[in-house]
Amino acid sequence: MLYTVLINVMPLKDLLDPQGKAVLGGLKNLQINNVKDIRIGKHISLQIEAGDEAEAKNVADIAASKLLANPVMEYYEINVIANS
């Protein structure tokens, strides 16, 4: 069965996010002043062929830890969605 797995890779909470700070400056230039903080990461959507949801999540976890996220600077969260 084909599962859609969504992974969010975000900069660790304690680290400065220079990309977010730059976008915050850009919003101020557009006169949008009620945004107080921005953090920017990656949103990754995978189609995984697996026997069940746990197996799909396991494959996504291996992919995220080995390739998609850099654990020194980033953390990730995984959501599995069963395709209808």
Next chain:
Amino acid sequence: MLYTVLINVMPLKDLLDPQGKAVLGGLKNLQINNVKDIRIGKHISLQIEAGDEAEAKNVADIAASKLLANPVMEYYEINVIANS
């Protein structure tokens, strides 16, 4: 009140996603073969000061359409989370 707003900016479904294709090749090199497709976009978390949820969503929508997403190549979806 401070709202957490999550925006996902993804490449349009009809467009090729070269970054996703590259990562798919990387996974194959790691012997992870049951991933069939990958699309990679941005996950943006904003802290927005607003009177209510609709106002927070409206600010996020303006920010996304003016700065965060390129409508020629990307679409976005917005989720508002009320902070406790």
